[in-house]
Amino acid sequence: WEKYLEVCHAQAAPERLFRLVSNAFEVGWLLEAIDPINQSLFCSMSVVCVRGHRIRLQYIGYKDCYDIWVNSDSPFIFPCGFCKRTGRQLLPPKEHDPKSFDWNNYVESNPNFSIAPEEVFASMPTSLSNLTKFEIKDKLEAIDRQNSELICVATVIDMLGDVVLIHFDGWDSEYDYWTHATSALIHPVGWCEENGRLLSPPQGYVGENFNWEQHLNETGFRAAPTQCFDCVPHEFVTGMKLEAVDPRNQSLVRVASVSEVEEHRIKIHFDGWDSIYDEWFDVDSSDLHPVNWCQKTGHPLEPQLT
Template identity: 35%
Template sequence: MRKPVPQKAIEWKDGRQIKHARSGRPSRVPSQYQGGHFSWDKYLKETGASAAPAHCFRQGATPPVNEFKAGMKLEAQDPRNTTSTCIATVVGLTGSRLRLRLDGSDNKNDFWRLVDSSEIQPIGNCEKNAGMLQPPLGFRLNASSWPMFLLKTLNGAEMAPARIFHKQEPPAPEQNSFQVGMKLEAVDRKNPHFICPATVGALRGVEVLVTFDGWRGAFDYYCRYDSRDIFPVGWCSLTGDNLQPPGTKGLCVHVWYVCLFVCFRRSRDI
């Protein structure tokens, strides 16, 4: 099995000295970016924080290998109607995650899943288990046209081979072992293609409040401690995902877009 290829580090050549977004005075790039990429070691040292231990997460010791390709079809649970299994197409991928679109839906309802998620299966799994593939919630055509739509969708399509699916998800931790103040990496649910540095802001039974470092509270959310949307520190460096930088609200917006542009160009060159 091949190993995930890490993304190339962003070079911050245009950001050695920038203007503070509010004061307009020159400001240097935070030291955790110096050297061309975000450094968790420097960031933890500067903030005096500690990383959440790996045993807190429902993630494997090593990230699952992603052998999917854009355009492949598979079966997926409809996230808006979890009792339905639908046909989905891989429309994007990053690291160990897939961006999926339910066939018969539109791009407004795209969602992301880890490649070892139990909510995705090879084509034929539903029928094998005496189930029926269903149209997605909000199917754009008349419901009576679903059987014919399904036939046309699968005819000649590239099916994701069963061998690239993972047999099972990692087991959930026995209990919520997070503590307030611990650092982690988390999916930004308002922009789920991003994974960002975050902090445990509060605990509520089996739930954890994910607060994103340097961003206003509108992006924060509660999730179960065994959510697949939260990861231990260093996850992105292993999968090749670009970990989004914290605290950008204090940086010039122009510099932020420059960084995103460089990141995009680098990802295309890999």
């Protein structure tokens, strides 16, 4: 990296923009995790690979093409029993009945697996009381991660520590996502109007027909108070170097640069690759890491293509 930064006359994205922890997970351990595709679902998963501070998880009973990679300190992985303890619905392993599923019975009949010990999780259930000023059902205006040009009418529908689950009023749960209370993706009611931006109404409303006062009255919930929002602008600048997960092959982390910057997302260029492979990442993405992260955490780093 040192030489490369010199050759490129580039600056490394400062380490304080990222977090660093350890990884104590082992292959064969069982856990519960939020499905990154449909983020209101909690799934039963097993660790199938450990690499540096990243772990590869498999939906139990499903093909490996659905596997996901997460960081070992992910706030979206939990010890077995978390859902039961906190009154959430767990999707059990394939062909198991959600009503009668029990992890201990599962391990007894599947001795190749074992239950991951609670201490290895960054998100211990004890630390998961609400650390934000949000309340469930609070209304707000939120960027749709999948259609990032849209700012939409939204509701907080779940909370874990300092992250909240955002749901878009009138839309299917496929757009739901978890984000930090300090995220640049969420704004208080009225933000669009104040900032001359178009607010995307709940599905079913046509253009001007939506108004917040009426929507709040009809739903009976409050607008999240402005103190809930505490967004600190990100400090990424075009040209900064970093290490980023390749979205086309999640097992790889590549040498990369920031090629464009917006308020809540940055465009990542994979060094040496054509810019048609550049990808936008939300600034809170857990797939962006500082220079030398791979080396420090024992993960292979794919160097720039020469």
